[in-house]
Amino acid sequence: MNRSAGSIAVLLLLALVLWGYVVGPLVSTFQRSVAGGQGTFAEYAPFLDYGSVQSEALRGSLFISFLSVITSGVVGVFLAVLLNRWDFRFRRLYQALVLVPIALPPLMGVKAFYLLYGKAGTFPQLLGQIFNVSPASLALTGISGVLLVHTLTMYPYFYLSVAASLAQTDDSLEEAAGSLGASSFQTWTRVLLPMLTPPIVAGALLTFMSSMASYTAPLLFEVNNVMTVQIANNAANRQPLASAVAVTLAVISVIFLIVIRAYEQRSVYRTQSKGGARKRRRLTSPVAKFVLFISALISTIILILPIAMIFLLAFSVNYSWRTAPLPSAYTTANFVKMFSDSNTFDPIRNSIEMSAIAVAGALILGVTCAYVTARIRVRGKALIDIAMMLPWALPGTVVAFNLIVAFARPSLFSFGQVLIGTYWIVPLAYFVRFSPLIFRSTTSSLTQLDPSLEEAARTLGSTWWGTFRRVVLPLTSSGIAGGVLLAFVAGVGEFVATIMLFPKLKYRPLSIAINDELNVGRWGTAACLGVVQVVLVLTVVILMRRVEDRKTITHTS
């Protein structure tokens, strides 16, 4: 598309929006961090002081993140190989179930882990009774609790990329290695594992970023020495300190974003051979078959336990879980009450409303940015790409904090209002946080779309807008729809930013309502609301699958 007045205007508008709501607030935070009045870098110097709050938080976050990468990596790669290399009974069922943790809602999910493995949790109680040990000594608390949550929720980053890589390579490489005389061990160490390096690295980078951004797990397991918790705790009363931590965390996140993008550009190891998809092996030895079967079974049970716990809790009577491994009384009343009591129904409605508003805006911003960066040749579009991906890289805590600092006073971008404490700051936060999802899915669809299709339409007489309407939109709509659904679901479940921003009681969204119910001990009601989130995510996943399956169209001609 040629440079024209229209595209310049669009670019300027995009730059304005990205500055006002994404980059500008980050800059405001930086300004806040150096405006303390005691010297420009007074809040940054303590990072080098071993005993300071800043330094402990930084070390804590980094430590937990490194460990999370290792533990998630082991679990993710193990499961990917287990479920993709061999065929055994119920393998397909396990493959479906192994991704269930993705549907785990943020707050209720972590609470479920706590109730399963934490102080007075199900397993400590059960094992304490069996082995006659005090449950408290078996409970996972503090950092070990956080690590467990991370491992069992972040392994999909490894699982998905490694499984995809295994699916794309066929047996011919192993056969070639074998024909050249390599033993099984040598084939693994010299051929298979090296080929898995790119997906493993991709998984590691994503896990590290997620772990650095993690807030709910440290919050519930009472780990204060992480950067996100320190930002949230100091957001009101020690803003310069919180700002310095936020900026440092932002810088780390952006560095990782750049590394991930650079890594994505490198060529993927795809087999060049003509062979078909990988054929799974069937094992003959009964012992091996048994081991395989049991490993898959136990792994899957562990993975779906948290969601099972949420469903169980939803049917439990509030306050009925005291000291036993599980609640003692059950009822369906929670569900009945959920829709009739405005206390619980309003948050559901608020969340849907706020998320819908945010997604409508994110759709326009994300699709426009994607089309501009994919199709228009102009200098500076790399900046739009980075600015658009920034909110995806930044922890939700940081995004929320930036908005707090930026919109504490009336500004041009808030149309002269103070947004803190109003309804609108929440959809704005969702809009900022989740535009990258739509941007990414649209960009992915657009890059798969052969540019010659648009050129053909142009040569047949179609205007730019006509081409967009008749050719580009129909062929990218399923990709965009995927991004929209993901963004909507993320908005309905969002907790870490909302908890820092939410204004008045009557506007509280779902995650805040869950938090409130948990705080007063009404776990049954909270879990019920959590089930709403789970059902929503599962519905979206199924919808997306349907859209994918119905898409018989190939994207290239």
Add this chain to the structure above:
Amino acid sequence: MDELLGPEHQGKIRKVNVLTLEALTKTFQRAGTVVDSVNMQIEDGEFFTLLGPSGCGKSTILRMIAGLEEPDSGRILFDNRDVTRDPPNKRGIGMVFQNYALFPHLSVAQNVAFGLEVRKESSSEVKRRTASALGQVQLEQLGAARVDQLSGGQQQRVALARALVIEPKLLLLDEPLSNLDAKLRGETRAMLRAVHNASAVTTIYVTHDQEEALGMSDRIAVLNGGKVHQIDIPREIYERPATKFVADFIGRNNVIDAIVESVSADFIVIRFGNGSKVQILPHQKAADVELNPGTGVGVCVRAESLRLSDSNGFCSGELADVEYSGVGFSCIARTDLGSLKIEVPGSIQLPAKGQSVKFAVNEATLHLVKPS
């Protein structure tokens, strides 16, 4: 311009120029100057081919004609109207892309109808013309089919119907046969010629396949490195290449370095490195060759102009590589004039490997070009 045409063409009535390219230049950041000040005039109703190896700029020229690329300098004129800055949808062209670019979300009939619907034709008109276009390419039965259900050859014909149905002033074809297998290529070539003859639309065809170019075109422009080497009818391109590049590119040709020994009004004597001499007529040369005694020239000797001989002839040596092609043998011979390509008819008994042989040449087919 008339002097550049062969003797048979002088005095012919000049046709109308439909498309003129003036000093067209295009540079890309990575690839450098891809089209270097190209001039061309294409006549009404011609089948005009841009021929050259990959990277010679031919596709870029086609895309600039279509409006999909903007030239850095130069002009493009349709019927003397400057369209250089016009967008592609305002140029009245029809284009067939190398990968067909059929819209995967539309049926065959909807693909063909696309250009008509964009022009807001009435639905009865759209139906009629779509059916007619599909008939032209023999796909009447497949209107409702989806694009991914078609074979490569069928997809190509749909792409052609889609470009033709809008009755364009110019039909542009970007290597349309390169994705087809050999047999299909032959059939589709015949269909393209038939369609061109029936519609008389000015056609610009891009290919790297010289057989296609020679077989289909009214005129060919041979390009290399962004520059035009020769524009002429196929026969002239084949028999009288203008430069060493054209000689090497077209057919199986040997270009042998030699010296002009003597020049007279009736004939020219050329002496080769092995001492043998040939006699040629003054017109058997490219325009830019200087005929002074002692000048170096490149002598184009077609592989089919050499033959095995018993008597002392042009050169001697032995056959090094033999490839059977059904019609005959395509051979490489190691001779005292270097490595030469030679075509031996199938009826001849080939000498044994390593056996010393002599070769004679058909002097009437020789052609001089400037040496590299």
